[in-house]
Amino acid sequence: MKKEIICTICPIGCTIIVEGDVNNIFSISGNQCSRGLDFSKNEFLHPARILTTSVKVENSSTPLLPVRSNKPIPKELIMDCMKLIKDVKVTVPIKSKDIIISNICDSGADIIATACID
Known part of the structure; x- marks a missing residue:
């Protein structure tokens, strides 16, 4: 599965491409910082929102x-x-x-x- 995620951690708003399955991530590209990397991992595997x-x-x-x-x-x-x-x-x-x-x-x-x- 391939998912495009817009990072909301900082004002840059990187478009991050994450490829993986339900339990594993195979590749991440497009992040400009480590915070975007962490954000995209969590968003791909365990998406959550403030309600x-x-x-x-x-x-x-x-x-x-x-x-x-x-x-x-x-x-x-x-x-x-x-x-x-x-x-x-x-x-x-x-x-x-x-x-x-x-x-x-x-x-x-x-x-x-x-x-x-x-």
């Missing part, structure tokens, strides 16, 4: 609370996480960094508030 979304707020003039994961979540769990999050409702007061969902989908990541609502 950013919002949850409903009850009894408040602010209808939605912005939330995010406190660390990257494996890409294959993102849709399962979103299914759980869509049914969550919080009540005020909420402080930034309050944990809304702990260890979502057994990912080791918490969903935390990114704003305050009184």
Whole structure:
């Protein structure tokens, strides 16, 4: 399998070509630094993302609370996480960094508030 990855570690934005299979990398080309090499290895073998979304707020003039994961979540769990999050409702007061969902989908990541609502 051959995959083209745009590195997001620095402003250069190298286009990195990674060739491999599900468990192994055979070759990497296009990176201009070692950070790009590490990024492309992780992105190829274990892609993960910070999940950013919002949850409903009850009894408040602010209808939605912005939330995010406190660390990257494996890409294959993102849709399962979103299914759980869509049914969550919080009540005020909420402080930034309050944990809304702990260890979502057994990912080791918490969903935390990114704003305050009184």
